[in-house]
Amino acid sequence: MTIYQNDLVIITIEPSEIPWIKVFTKRKIKEFSECTVAEKCEIFRIIDITEKLMLSYFNADKINIASFGNLLPQVHWHIMA
Structure with missing residues (x-):
């Protein structure tokens, strides 16, 4: 489910038992090195x-941030509490 987008990125919520957000580039590119400075x-x-x-909101002990490209060949980042 998309919760925010602008000219550069799309933010979605990943259905999960933990708080999990994904940030995608709006352009369909495969590598972070292909991002413009503005996108980065x-x-x-x-x-x-x-x-x-x-x-703050979830009073999380730790936030995990990762970029995986093994299933979806588009630049995106996972942010999980």
Whole structure:
């Protein structure tokens, strides 16, 4: 389910027992190195905001941030509390 998008990224909620957000580039690209500077900055801006919100809202002990490309060949990041 998409919860936010702009010209550069799309943010979705992953159905899970744990709080889990995914941040995608809007452009369908495979590698982080293919991102524009603006896309890279926006991804890390969103990750920073999301991590802080998850720590506060869920009172999480730890936030895990990862980028996997084994199933979905599109640049995206997982943020899990």
